[in-house]
Amino acid sequence: MNWERGKLEEALEEGLKLEAASQGKQVAQALRLIIAANLRSGRVGYFLDEVEGREPAEYVSRVTGFYEALSLYLHQVQVEKLDEVWRPLFEKLQRWIYNFLLNNHFAAGPHTHQRAVEYATEAAVALLTAHFPYDTSFDAWAFILARNVTCKLLKQSKRNGRTTDEAVPFDEEMIHFRYLRSEPDRKRWDLRRDLLDAVDALSSEVRREIILRHYFENLSLPEIAAELNQPIHTVYQEHFRSRKELRKILGQNGYKEI
Amino acid sequence: MLSLVVHDALEGVDISTHYPAFYQQMLADNELREAFLDTLDLLRRSQADTLLPLPQPASDDLSFLRAHSSAPRVEQMANGHWRVRWQRTIADIQAILFQPRAALSPLFRSAADQVEDPWFTLINDEVEIDNQRIAVLLQATQQVERPHVLQLFLTAGALSLSEGEDVTWPLRANVQWGHYGQGVLVDPSGQATFSAVPFTAIFAEGHQSVKSHLYLTLEPIA
Numbered sequence: 256m257n258w259e260r261g262k263l264e265e266a267l268e269e270g271l272k273l274e275a276a277s278q279g280k281q282v283a284q285a286l287r288l289i290i291a292a293n294l295r296s297g298r299v300g301y302f303l304d305e306v307e308g309r310e311p312a313e314y315v316s317r318v319t320g321f322y323e324a325l326s327l328y329l330h331q332v333q334v335e336k337l338d339e340v341w342r343p344l345f346e347k348l349q350r351w352i353y354n355f356l357l358n359n360h361f362a363a364g365p366h367t368h369q370r371a372v373e374y375a376t377e378a379a380v381a382l383l384t385a386h387f388p389y390d391t392s393f394d395a396w397a398f399i400l401a402r403n404v405t406c407k408l409l410k411q412s413k414r415n416g417r418t419t420d421e422a423v424p425f426d427e428e429m430i431h432f433r434y435l436r437s438e439p440d441r442k443r444w445d446l447r448r449d450l451l452d453a454v455d456a457l458s459s460e461v462r463r464e465i466i467l468r469h470y471f472e473n474l475s476l477p478e479i480a481a482e483l484n485q486p487i488h489t490v491y492q493e494h495f496r497s498r499k500e501l502r503k504i505l506g507q508n509g510y511k512e513i
Numbered sequence: 514m515l516s517l518v519v520h521d522a523l524e525g526v527d528i529s530t531h532y533p534a535f536y537q538q539m540l541a542d543n544e545l546r547e548a549f550l551d552t553l554d555l556l557r558r559s560q561a562d563t564l565l566p567l568p569q570p571a572s573d574d575l576s577f578l579r580a581h582s583s584a585p586r587v588e589q590m591a592n593g594h595w596r597v598r599w600q601r602t603i604a605d606i607q608a609i610l611f612q613p614r615a616a617l618s619p620l621f622r623s624a625a626d627q628v629e630d631p632w633f634t635l636i637n638d639e640v641e642i643d644n645q646r647i648a649v650l651l652q653a654t655q656q657v658e659r660p661h662v663l664q665l666f667l668t669a670g671a672l673s674l675s676e677g678e679d680v681t682w683p684l685r686a687n688v689q690w691g692h693y694g695q696g697v698l699v700d701p702s703g704q705a706t707f708s709a710v711p712f713t714a715i716f717a718e719g720h721q722s723v724k725s726h727l728y729l730t731l732e733p734i735a
Contacts, residue, residue: 264702281672285648288670288703292650295666295704296632301514304532334639336578346571347559354555354564365568372572380577380608384637386650388517395516395523398556402548475527487522488554494529495546 257305267294270315278319285326286318286389293318293388302390314390321389329387336383344397348375348382351398352405359409378404453504462497465490515545519552523560585640595643596732599636599651606723609633610653635665636729646672651688651729653710661720662709669731670703685734691715691725698734 258266267290275283293299302314331340353371361367378401385400387393457463464483468474474482480490518535522528529536539546558564585599601609610633636651650668667686686705687696692714699705717724 284670284672284703288648288650288668291702291704292652292668295652295668298514298517301532301535302517304534306531306533330639333637338575338578341575341578342573345573345575349571350564350567351555351559353567354558355551357565358551358555363565363568368568371567375572376574376577383578384609384634386632386634386637386652391516391520392523394556394559395520395552398552398559399516399519399548402552469529476529477522477525477527486554486557487525488550488557491522491553492550495540495550498540 258300258303258311263299263303263311264294266311267299267315270310270312273312274315274319278323282319282322286315286322289322289389290315290318292386293390296386296388298388298390318389321391325387325389325393328393333383333387341379345375345379347394348378348397348401351375351401352378355402355405374405374408375401377408449505449508449510450501453501453508456504457497457500459493461485461493462500465494466497466501469494515548515552519549519556522549522553523556585638587640587642589642593643594733596730597640597642597647598731599638599649599729601635601727603723603726606635606727609635610723611721635727641674644674646674647731648672649729649731659709661712663712663715664709665707667697667699667705667707667729668703669699669705683734684731687730688727689730690727699731 271283271287271290274286278286290299299311299314302317303309303311328340331337332344349368349371352374353368356367356371357363361370378397381404382397382400387396454463454466457466461483465476465479468479468482469476476490476494477487479485480487483490485493514535518528518532521531539549555564585597588596588598590596633653634650635653636649639646639648641647648670652666652668653663654666655663665688669684669686671682671684683701684699685696686699688694688707690710693710695707697705697707712720715723715725715727
């Protein structure tokens with residue numbers, strides 16, 4: 256559902272009152288500040304995602320859980336700036352960025368490592384003052400921050416003529432299946448037949464399996480990953496690629512809507 | 514925003530059903546989709562410790578920890594009144610707004626910025642005073658419809674360090690930044706919105722360099 260701002264604030268406040276009763280007023284006050292900033296930046300809306308039945312109190316509870324687990328660590332990272340906490344974190348940033356650069360066609364070796372150190376330092380400086388939203392893990396947040404800094408530095412570096420190695424693969428727009436639900440039955444069955452033919456024509460068995468299990472057997476992508484014994488990342492990637500390929504096959508068969 | 518979804522994906526949540534609107538957005542946005550996929554891949558490998566090792570020992574130069582931003586100045590008056598003042602120097606702000614983000618322009622909201630919060634954090638700090646912990650978060654954002662101003666938002670709160678003791682409230686915040694200056698009351702939910710800061714008040718000609726330090730003062734209303 257779409258939450259009206261005032262109602263959403265009230266619902267969040269109700270959630271905070273519940274947390275105050277169990278966690279104490281001090282924790283609730285700290286949570287209030289975090290959630291106010293997250294509401295402003297749109298993260299609460301992303302969590303609710305217009306899903307029927309998802310309540311703002313769930314978001315408050317999520318933030319509470321991460322706050323309990325991570326507030327001490329964040330204090331050591333951003334306020335106390337402890338060397339013993341930063342040393343492994345700085346190494347992790349360097350390794351993340353080094354591997355990200357390798358994924359983007361940089362050559363393995365000391366030159367790329369040196370670049371990774373430079374970018375990790377910039378990411379670390381950004382991390383010192385950035386607002387941690389306490390609705391996700393530290394690593395997910397820090398990785399994306401480091402990735403964003405790296406992408407921007409790569410663009411800057413490219414503009415300055417330092418590298419031409421920036422690689423951002425582009426796909427076409429993806430197929431949208433929404434209309435499947437709204438067509439009359441006969442057309443739906445025709446479409447189903449054509450769709451199954453198109454699935455048969457997919458270029459790999461893994462792609463066929465993912466589409467059939469996800470759309471015809473209603474398995475979730477994580478469930479498919481477990482059944483096929485594939486990393487979750489691979490299943491998401493193949494899911495995106497399958498849809499792109501299906502769009503192409505169906506387009507060749509005269510489906511203009513896709 | 515992406516970090517929230519990536520975390521859940523790593524935990525085994527099916528994001529296509531748990532975050533349907535976000536998933537649809539990802540299907541239509543190449544850059545967002547690539548960010549999701551390579552973040553998921555690298556974090557999964559990081560958790561499993563299967564990332565490629567660095568070819569040389571990691572740098573342990575932590576000098577950036579010491580170089581960053583000055584501590585706030587805390588004043589405590591004889592009558593129990595207090596005032597905290599934070600400063601961000603021209604160099605601090607220049608680093609936050611222009612390097613490496615290089616984005617403060619009418620094109621600020623690029624696709625890359627949709628990946629995570631399009632907000633600049635100017636101050637994110639905590640200070641202990643009078644048996645309370647004062648937390649402040651001063652953020653700036655540039656609105657598409659008003660590309661030549663910065664909008665400042667403050668989130669501030671006082672947390673008592675002793676259970677049962679009341680905190681000092683309400684608080685008043687004041688920002689001085691070049692030709693711009695405004696004082697506002699922090700509302701009961703800890704938020705304060707300042708009037709828009711025109712670029713001409715804080716940037717040199719061309720809007721690519723900051724010309725003034727920024728000062729934020731926070732104090733209880735007597």
